[in-house]
Amino acid sequence: MPKVTATLKQDFAKAGLTPPKSKKPYDPMRPREPYELDGPINLHFELSYASWLTLPRVVMEHMPHDWQRRMVDLLEEMNDRFDWMPENRRLFVQARMGGVIVKLPRELCNYRHPDRSWLKSIFRGRRRS
Numbered sequence: 001m002p003k004v005t006a007t008l009k010q011d012f013a014k015a016g017l018t019p020p021k022s023k024k025p026y027d028p029m030r031p032r033e034p035y036e037l038d039g040p041i042n043l044h045f046e047l048s049y050a051s052w053l054t055l056p057r058v059v060m061e062h063m064p065h066d067w068q069r070r071m072v073d074l075l076e077e078m079n080d081r082f083d084w085m086p087e088n089r090r091l092f093v094q095a096r097m098g099g100v101i102v103k104l105p106r107e108l109c110n111y112r113h114p115d116r117s118w119l120k121s122i123f124r125g126r127r128r129s
Helices: 006-014 040-045 065-081 116-122
Strands: 095-097 100-102
Touching: none
Parallel strands: none
Antiparallel strands: 095 100
């Protein structure tokens, strides 16, 4: 079982849950307890019905290199544990407004030539503690 960190304990407390105490090895196929279904990822998605998390490459590439390394490590760890990618490996992102497909903002799609003034305009500064 992964180490329960202070942040994870806070997430469980916010949700009115108690962190798991089991020392059993991780088994992704075993039935989940209700507290496990309300873990940090579920809390992040809140009450949405979203099945995917889509992140813009242009924004991630402007995060500090240490953050990028940690993100890549986590993605690789997930890919090492699960063979989840469809066989043809072609996934596409579409934006919708009111059920109608609309173009994604140019600033989010142009990672090769990022609009630095736009990135600066959305930058919130250092992480809040």
